[in-house]
Amino acid sequence: DADVTQTPRNRITKTGKRIMLECSQTKGHDRMYWYRQDPGLGLRLIYYSFDVKDINKGEISDGYSVSRQAQAKFSLSLESAIPNQTALYFCATSDWDRGTQYFGPGTRLTVL
Protein backbone atom coordinates (compact mmCIF):
# COMPACT_ATOMS: atom_id res chain seq x y z
CA ASP A 1 0.00 0.00 0.00
CA ALA A 2 1.15 3.53 -0.76
CA ASP A 3 2.59 5.52 2.13
CA VAL A 4 0.91 8.78 1.05
CA THR A 5 -2.54 8.61 -0.51
CA GLN A 6 -4.69 11.32 -1.99
CA THR A 7 -8.39 11.34 -2.75
CA PRO A 8 -9.86 11.94 -5.19
CA ARG A 9 -7.29 11.36 -7.94
CA ASN A 10 -9.28 13.36 -10.44
CA ARG A 11 -12.03 15.90 -9.95
CA ILE A 12 -13.98 18.16 -12.24
CA THR A 13 -16.02 20.87 -10.59
CA LYS A 14 -17.72 24.15 -11.42
CA THR A 15 -16.86 27.70 -10.52
CA GLY A 16 -18.12 28.63 -7.06
CA LYS A 17 -18.30 25.09 -5.70
CA ARG A 18 -16.60 24.09 -2.47
CA ILE A 19 -14.22 21.19 -2.81
CA MET A 20 -12.03 19.25 -0.44
CA LEU A 21 -8.92 17.26 -1.30
CA GLU A 22 -7.79 14.72 1.25
CA CYS A 23 -4.39 13.34 2.12
CA SER A 24 -3.52 10.44 4.39
CA GLN A 25 -0.14 9.03 5.31
CA THR A 26 1.12 5.92 7.04
CA LYS A 27 4.75 7.05 7.38
CA GLY A 28 4.27 8.39 10.89
CA HIS A 29 5.61 11.81 9.90
CA ASP A 30 4.66 14.96 11.76
CA ARG A 31 5.16 17.34 8.85
CA MET A 32 2.69 17.55 5.97
CA TYR A 33 2.50 19.85 2.97
CA TRP A 34 0.18 20.83 0.13
CA TYR A 35 1.58 21.95 -3.23
CA ARG A 36 0.10 22.84 -6.56
CA GLN A 37 1.85 22.17 -9.85
CA ASP A 38 1.26 24.21 -12.96
CA PRO A 39 3.07 23.64 -16.26
CA GLY A 40 6.25 25.68 -16.40
CA LEU A 41 5.95 26.86 -12.80
CA GLY A 42 7.15 23.82 -10.88
CA LEU A 43 5.64 23.11 -7.47
CA ARG A 44 4.50 25.91 -5.24
CA LEU A 45 3.71 25.52 -1.56
CA ILE A 46 0.13 26.28 -0.49
CA TYR A 47 0.07 25.32 3.21
CA TYR A 48 2.14 23.26 5.57
CA SER A 49 1.79 21.79 9.03
CA PHE A 50 4.60 20.76 11.35
CA ASP A 51 2.27 19.03 13.79
CA VAL A 52 -1.44 18.66 14.51
CA LYS A 53 -1.71 22.07 16.19
CA ASP A 54 0.46 23.91 13.69
CA ILE A 55 -0.78 25.37 10.38
CA ASN A 56 1.26 27.75 8.22
CA LYS A 57 0.60 29.58 4.99
CA GLY A 58 2.86 28.92 2.08
CA GLU A 59 3.67 30.92 -1.00
CA ILE A 60 0.19 30.82 -2.54
CA SER A 61 -2.42 30.31 0.20
CA ASP A 62 -5.06 32.78 -1.03
CA GLY A 63 -8.29 30.98 -1.93
CA TYR A 64 -7.33 27.85 0.03
CA SER A 65 -7.74 26.57 3.56
CA VAL A 66 -6.53 23.44 5.33
CA SER A 67 -7.40 21.20 8.22
CA ARG A 68 -5.07 18.85 10.09
CA GLN A 69 -7.50 16.36 11.55
CA ALA A 70 -4.86 14.01 12.91
CA GLN A 71 -1.16 13.33 12.53
CA ALA A 72 -1.96 11.20 9.50
CA LYS A 73 -4.56 13.40 7.78
CA PHE A 74 -4.25 16.80 6.12
CA SER A 75 -7.07 18.20 3.97
CA LEU A 76 -7.04 21.07 1.51
CA SER A 77 -10.23 23.01 0.79
CA LEU A 78 -11.19 25.41 -1.95
CA GLU A 79 -14.07 27.39 -0.46
CA SER A 80 -15.25 28.77 -3.79
CA ALA A 81 -13.37 27.24 -6.70
CA ILE A 82 -12.30 29.40 -9.64
CA PRO A 83 -10.89 28.32 -13.03
CA ASN A 84 -7.32 29.46 -12.28
CA GLN A 85 -7.23 26.89 -9.49
CA THR A 86 -7.20 24.20 -12.17
CA ALA A 87 -3.94 22.38 -11.44
CA LEU A 88 -2.30 19.22 -10.18
CA TYR A 89 -2.25 19.13 -6.38
CA PHE A 90 0.27 17.15 -4.35
CA CYS A 91 0.41 16.26 -0.71
CA ALA A 92 3.78 15.46 0.87
CA THR A 93 5.15 14.42 4.25
CA SER A 94 8.52 14.61 5.95
CA ASP A 95 9.97 13.67 9.31
CA TRP A 96 11.78 17.00 9.80
CA ASP A 97 11.69 20.35 8.11
CA ARG A 98 14.83 19.80 6.03
CA GLY A 99 14.28 16.14 5.41
CA THR A 100 13.23 14.25 2.36
CA GLN A 101 9.65 14.85 1.39
CA TYR A 102 7.53 11.91 0.26
CA PHE A 103 4.82 12.72 -2.23
CA GLY A 104 1.38 11.35 -2.90
CA PRO A 105 0.27 10.51 -6.44
CA GLY A 106 -1.49 13.83 -6.94
CA THR A 107 -5.03 15.05 -7.56
CA ARG A 108 -5.85 16.56 -10.91
CA LEU A 109 -8.44 19.27 -10.36
CA THR A 110 -10.33 20.98 -13.16
CA VAL A 111 -12.54 23.97 -12.40
CA LEU A 112 -14.92 24.84 -15.23
Place this chain on the structure above:
Amino acid sequence: AQSVTQPDIHITVSEGASLELRCNYSYGATPYLFWYVQSPGQGLQLLLKYFSGDTLVQGIKGFEAEFKRSQSSFNLRKPSVHWSDAAEYFCAVVPNSGYSTLTFGKGTMLLVSP
Protein backbone atom coordinates in the same frame (compact mmCIF):
# COMPACT_ATOMS: atom_id res chain seq x y z
CA ALA B 1 15.86 36.94 -3.13
CA GLN B 2 16.35 33.24 -2.51
CA SER B 3 15.73 31.20 -5.63
CA VAL B 4 16.36 27.97 -7.46
CA THR B 5 17.05 28.10 -11.18
CA GLN B 6 16.87 25.31 -13.71
CA PRO B 7 17.92 27.07 -16.90
CA ASP B 8 16.79 24.36 -19.30
CA ILE B 9 13.06 23.89 -19.75
CA HIS B 10 13.48 20.96 -22.16
CA ILE B 11 16.43 18.75 -23.00
CA THR B 12 16.55 16.02 -25.63
CA VAL B 13 19.18 13.32 -25.32
CA SER B 14 19.79 10.26 -27.44
CA GLU B 15 19.43 6.93 -25.71
CA GLY B 16 22.83 5.82 -24.47
CA ALA B 17 24.25 9.35 -24.40
CA SER B 18 25.29 11.14 -21.25
CA LEU B 19 23.08 13.63 -19.46
CA GLU B 20 23.65 16.72 -17.35
CA LEU B 21 20.80 18.79 -15.92
CA ARG B 22 21.71 22.10 -14.41
CA CYS B 23 20.58 23.62 -11.13
CA ASN B 24 21.74 26.85 -9.53
CA TYR B 25 20.60 28.30 -6.25
CA SER B 26 20.77 31.69 -4.63
CA TYR B 27 21.00 31.38 -0.84
CA GLY B 28 23.27 32.98 1.74
CA ALA B 29 24.59 29.71 3.12
CA THR B 30 24.78 26.27 1.59
CA PRO B 31 21.28 24.87 1.67
CA TYR B 32 20.21 21.26 1.69
CA LEU B 33 19.84 20.15 -1.94
CA PHE B 34 17.59 17.61 -3.60
CA TRP B 35 16.74 16.23 -7.01
CA TYR B 36 13.30 14.74 -7.62
CA VAL B 37 11.93 13.02 -10.71
CA GLN B 38 8.33 13.00 -11.90
CA SER B 39 7.38 10.37 -14.44
CA PRO B 40 4.27 11.02 -16.54
CA GLY B 41 1.14 10.74 -14.43
CA GLN B 42 3.12 10.05 -11.29
CA GLY B 43 4.06 11.83 -8.10
CA LEU B 44 7.58 12.96 -7.30
CA GLN B 45 10.30 10.53 -6.32
CA LEU B 46 13.55 11.47 -4.63
CA LEU B 47 16.63 10.73 -6.75
CA LEU B 48 19.30 11.99 -4.37
CA LYS B 49 20.11 14.62 -1.77
CA TYR B 50 23.08 16.54 -0.41
CA PHE B 51 23.37 17.73 3.16
CA SER B 52 27.13 17.86 3.76
CA GLY B 53 30.34 15.92 3.21
CA ASP B 54 31.37 14.41 -0.10
CA THR B 55 30.31 16.77 -2.84
CA LEU B 56 29.62 13.95 -5.31
CA VAL B 57 26.37 12.26 -4.36
CA GLN B 58 25.10 8.97 -5.71
CA GLY B 59 21.41 8.37 -6.13
CA ILE B 60 18.98 5.83 -7.45
CA LYS B 61 18.62 4.71 -11.06
CA GLY B 62 22.31 5.43 -11.80
CA PHE B 63 22.08 9.19 -11.23
CA GLU B 64 24.66 11.30 -9.47
CA ALA B 65 24.97 14.98 -8.64
CA GLU B 66 27.89 17.22 -7.80
CA PHE B 67 27.68 20.14 -5.40
CA LYS B 68 29.96 23.04 -6.32
CA ARG B 69 29.95 25.73 -3.67
CA SER B 70 31.91 28.21 -5.80
CA GLN B 71 29.30 28.02 -8.54
CA SER B 72 26.23 27.61 -6.29
CA SER B 73 25.33 24.63 -8.42
CA PHE B 74 24.04 21.12 -7.93
CA ASN B 75 23.99 19.53 -11.39
CA LEU B 76 22.49 16.12 -12.02
CA ARG B 77 24.30 13.63 -14.26
CA LYS B 78 23.90 10.20 -15.72
CA PRO B 79 26.53 8.49 -17.91
CA SER B 80 24.10 6.64 -20.18
CA VAL B 81 20.46 7.57 -20.53
CA HIS B 82 17.73 4.97 -20.97
CA TRP B 83 14.37 5.57 -22.62
CA SER B 84 12.71 5.07 -19.23
CA ASP B 85 14.51 8.16 -17.92
CA ALA B 86 12.18 10.40 -19.91
CA ALA B 87 10.48 12.46 -17.22
CA GLU B 88 10.49 15.87 -15.59
CA TYR B 89 13.29 16.59 -13.15
CA PHE B 90 13.08 19.07 -10.31
CA CYS B 91 15.87 20.55 -8.27
CA ALA B 92 14.82 21.66 -4.79
CA VAL B 93 16.51 23.36 -1.85
CA VAL B 94 15.76 24.10 1.77
CA PRO B 95 17.78 26.67 3.74
CA ASN B 96 20.12 25.24 6.33
CA SER B 97 18.88 27.44 9.17
CA GLY B 98 15.73 27.91 11.16
CA TYR B 99 12.38 26.44 10.28
CA SER B 100 12.01 26.41 6.55
CA THR B 101 10.38 24.70 3.63
CA LEU B 102 11.41 23.25 0.32
CA THR B 103 11.63 25.51 -2.71
CA PHE B 104 11.48 23.90 -6.13
CA GLY B 105 12.94 24.94 -9.43
CA LYS B 106 10.56 25.08 -12.37
CA GLY B 107 11.71 21.75 -13.73
CA THR B 108 13.49 20.35 -16.77
CA MET B 109 11.64 18.01 -19.07
CA LEU B 110 13.91 15.27 -20.40
CA LEU B 111 13.06 13.71 -23.75
CA VAL B 112 14.96 10.62 -24.87
CA SER B 113 15.31 9.97 -28.59
CA PRO B 114 15.95 6.50 -30.06
